[in-house]
Amino acid sequence: MALYVYKFGGTSVGSVERIKSVAEKVKKVHDAGHQIVVVVSAMSGETNRLVALAKEIQVQPTDREMDVLLSTGEQVTISLLCMALHSLGCDASSYTGGQVKILTDSSHTKARILSIDDSRIKAHLDEGKVVVVAGFQGVDEHGNITTLGRGGSDTTAVALAAALKADECHIYTDVDGVYTTDPRVEPKARRLDKITFEEMLEMASLGSKVLQIRSVEFAGKYNVALRVLSSFKEGNGTLITYEESQMESALISGIAFNRDEAKLTITGVPDLPGVAFKILGPIADANIEVDMIIQNIADDATTDFTFTVHRNDYQRAKTLLDQTCIELGARKVTGDDNIVKISIVGVGMRSHAGIASTMFKALAAEGINIRMIATSEIKISVVVDEKYLELAVRALHAAFKLDQGAES
Ligand code: ASP
Numbered sequence: 001m002a003l004y005v006y007k008f009g010g011t012s013v014g015s016v017e018r019i020k021s022v023a024e025k026v027k028k029v030h031d032a033g034h035q036i037v038v039v040v041s042a043m044s045g046e047t048n049r050l051v052a053l054a055k056e057i058q059v060q061p062t063d064r065e066m067d068v069l070l071s072t073g074e075q076v077t078i079s080l081l082c083m084a085l086h087s088l089g090c091d092a093s094s095y096t097g098g099q100v101k102i103l104t105d106s107s108h109t110k111a112r113i114l115s116i117d118d119s120r121i122k123a124h125l126d127e128g129k130v131v132v133v134a135g136f137q138g139v140d141e142h143g144n145i146t147t148l149g150r151g152g153s154d155t156t157a158v159a160l161a162a163a164l165k166a167d168e169c170h171i172y173t174d175v176d177g178v179y180t181t182d183p184r185v186e187p188k189a190r191r192l193d194k195i196t197f198e199e200m201l202e203m204a205s206l207g208s209k210v211l212q213i214r215s216v217e218f219a220g221k222y223n224v225a226l227r228v229l230s231s232f233k234e235g236n237g238t239l240i241t242y243e244e245s246q247m248e249s250a251l252i253s254g255i256a257f258n259r260d261e262a263k264l265t266i267t268g269v270p271d272l273p274g275v276a277f278k279i280l281g282p283i284a285d286a287n288i289e290v291d292m293i294i295q296n297i298a299d300d301a302t303t304d305f306t307f308t309v310h311r312n313d314y315q316r317a318k319t320l321l322d323q324t325c326i327e328l329g330a331r332k333v334t335g336d337d338n339i340v341k342i343s344i345v346g347v348g349m350r351s352h353a354g355i356a357s358t359m360f361k362a363l364a365a366e367g368i369n370i371r372m373i374a375t376s377e378i379k380i381s382v383v384v385d386e387k388y389l390e391l392a393v394r395a396l397h398a399a400f401k402l403d404q405g406a407e408s
């Protein structure tokens with residue numbers, strides 16, 4: 001007998017028919033003698049619909065009321081799923097996040113889970129019931145309803161799996177696993193059988209939007225075996241785990257990319273202590289997130305400084321930097337918001353030389369100019385012109401033989 005936490009995303013519960021088929025799937029596992037906790041999202045489109053309703057009434061509703069509103073989406077799904085289970089003769093009860101209870105801090109719309117009281121769930125599981133929990137929500141110490149940020153049901157599922165020491169946490173979604181890259185860009189992309197938490201974090205933060213990043217952090221921290229699978233297609237999906245042994249032969253696990261980047265450069269900056277802070281201080285104060293940062297070695301006592309920001313923040317960042325340019329007596333500010341970042345990710349990089357040169361060679365062969373380069377322990381990122389995105393991803397996919405699959 002195993003204990004599973006299953007999470008079904010919005011599309012998987014997007015209609016009455018789909019809720020019924022989720023119930024059938026759950027019943028099968030339950031009938032096989034396993035204990036099962038099901039976490040569900042709101043029906044697809046519902047959270048967006050609620051956001052739109054709020055905006056029709058108030059441009060800037062309070063976060064507290066937004067949470068009261070948004071949490072209703074998941075409450076609809078838990079009750080409908082329980083009804084579907086009941087009609088199959090399967091004993092089940094639904095709970096909101098507050099009822100469980102999932103205690104969070106008070107940062108409305110982006111709350112963090114502090115603790116979970118698992119006694120009620122355990123008692124029901126021991127009675128042979130299926131327990132259905134609303135994803136994405138909790139309650140703070142004052143009893144206010146909170147939500148965990150968009151995509152937060154993933155985190156609810158992982159947190160429950162950690163609290164209950166579940167054998168596995170399954171995230172059922174509309175894709176059948178984690179791919180070597182986005183199949184819409186490279187049709188030869190292949191589903192990975194396994195990926196490490198670290199790699200998944202890089203892939204997720206780089207824009208492979210399969211899982212909420214926080215859920216992966218949580219799973220890594222508490223060592224929750226996390227599996228991403230399709231709710232529509234049979235298969236084993238992708239297991240996200242610590243084990244690296246079977247993946248040793250794969251140098252690179254995947255290629256992630258981010259189209260939402262823009263870069264800014266300030267040239268002729270006096271090369272003095274405190275300059276980097278003077279450049280990035282106002283950007284940070286404006287709450288603009290900076291990603292890559294590059295500063296050149298100074299030549300004539302001045303230096304060039306380049307960094308990237310989200311494309312939506314480009315104009316704001318540029319205005320701030322123009323001001324800094326005047327204050328520092330720097331030469332000029334240039335920028336480009338038609339760039340993308342492409343990264344190769346893999347734990348195999350730690351123990352192998354020559355990965356970067358393979359990457360650069362593949363890009364050179366296609367005549368793609370690299371504008372920026374950054375590396376970390378398990379990834380190498382390049383910034384290139386937007387028009388090269390598809391070409392670059394495909395060239396790298398081929399260069400690292402990702403379509404062939406180093407693993408079993
Ligand atoms: N319903 C919420 C959202 O759309 C939470 C989730 O689906 O995970 O973001």
Ligand code: MG
Pocket residue numbers: 009010041151152153
């Ligand atoms: Mg989701």
